[in-house]
Amino acid sequence: MTESPAVRTRGLHKRYGRRTALAGIDLDIAYGEVVALLGPNGAGKTSTVEILEGHRSRDGGEVTVLGVDPARVGRFGRAARDWRSGIGIVLQEATDLGELTVGETVRHFARYYPAPRDPAEVIEVVGLTDRTRTRIRKLSGGQRRRLDVAVGLVGDPRLVFLDEPTTGFDPAARRAFWELIRTLAGAGTTILLTTHYLDEAEALADRVVVLAGGRVVADGPPTALAERAGHQVTVRWSGGERRTDDPATVIAELTRRFGGPIPGLTVTRPSLEDAYLDLIGSRP
Numbered sequence: 001m002t003e004s005p006a007v008r009t010r011g012l013h014k015r016y017g018r019r020t021a022l023a024g025i026d027l028d029i030a031y032g033e034v035v036a037l038l039g040p041n042g043a044g045k046t047s048t049v050e051i052l053e054g055h056r057s058r059d060g061g062e063v064t065v066l067g068v069d070p071a072r073v074g075r076f077g078r079a080a081r082d083w084r085s086g087i088g089i090v091l092q093e094a095t096d097l098g099e100l101t102v103g104e105t106v107r108h109f110a111r112y113y114p115a116p117r118d119p120a121e122v123i124e125v126v127g128l129t130d131r132t133r134t135r136i137r138k139l140s141g142g143q144r145r146r147l148d149v150a151v152g153l154v155g156d157p158r159l160v161f162l163d164e165p166t167t168g169f170d171p172a173a174r175r176a177f178w179e180l181i182r183t184l185a186g187a188g189t190t191i192l193l194t195t196h197y198l199d200e201a202e203a204l205a206d207r208v209v210v211l212a213g214g215r216v217v218a219d220g221p222p223t224a225l226a227e228r229a230g231h232q233v234t235v236r237w238s239g240g241e242r243r244t245d246d247p248a249t250v251i252a253e254l255t256r257r258f259g260g261p262i263p264g265l266t267v268t269r270p271s272l273e274d275a276y277l278d279l280i281g282s283r284p
């Protein structure tokens with residue numbers, strides 16, 4: 001028998017008063033997949049993720065997460081505890097027990113889980129071993145986010161939700177964080193991340209799901225989505241640019257025009273960002 005997916009929704013609906021926030025979301029996430037949920041402000045990302053986490057009710061449709069309907073699992077009792085222990089939630093700036101140290105914090109959260117990972121090992125995975133005895137209020141923003149991830153991982157979840165994990169990071173911290181996510185993915189953890197950064201989705205995700213206006217407007221590997229922007233490449237040089245299906249001819253023409261090397265020449269394929277802007281632009 002094949003295992004059901006880690007996440008499955010069919011026709012997921014959510015309304016706030018008269019406003020429809022989710023107008024029928026179908027989403028599958030297989031075990032081991034890393035999926036990025038993208039979309040402009042108000043597209044429905046947070047609503048979707050919070051329904052999957054069991055933190056928000058829905059108005060229609062089917063949902064299973066780790067084989068269980070989050071709306072039926074309840075808050076207390078063994079079934080709820082078992083289900084929750086399979087899920088790691090990494091919220092923005094969630095972990096703020098300022099006077100505790102990194103080690104104390106991770107050990108504190110470990111006690112909530114039936115079969116936690118070794119806190120010291122989790123601290124090592126997120127690269128905070130040399131900060132184990134540091135108080136949280138003395139950590140940098142990037143180190144705090146790593147601690148948030150450690151808290152999300154200490155229960156040894158099969159599925160991790162990451163909400164805009166690198167917002168506010170400097171470029172080096174982002175790269176380091178991406179490496180951490182790749183390590184988790186490499187170990188088989190299923191990950192759903194929301195992000196506003198296209199390069200982040202491209203760097204980390206096996207699949208990108210784009211929401212706009214409460215619907216899925218695209219779902220596929222980043223490269224496949226980028227190709228939807230068309231096959232034209234952009235040839236740029238100092239003083240101009242042209243989109244073309246035939247860059248060789250354009251470059252030959254420019255070489256003749258400049259009588260030699262073309263200043264500032266670049267040739268770029270359509271990016272995920274081009275496709276994304278196309279998708280959300282055409283469906284405001």
Ligand SMILES: Nc1ncnc2c1ncn2[C@@H]1O[C@H](COP(=O)(O)OP(=O)(O)OP(=O)(O)O)[C@@H](O)[C@H]1O
Binds near residue numbers: 041
């Ligand atoms: N608690 C709420 N009460 C009323 N309306 C809400 C509530 N939460 C969300 N909405 C509305 O539902 C729609 C979807 O919001 P949601 O927060 O899910 O979008 P999002 O994609 O996460 O946006 P962002 O990128 O800004 O975080 C928006 O129109 C929003 O205004």
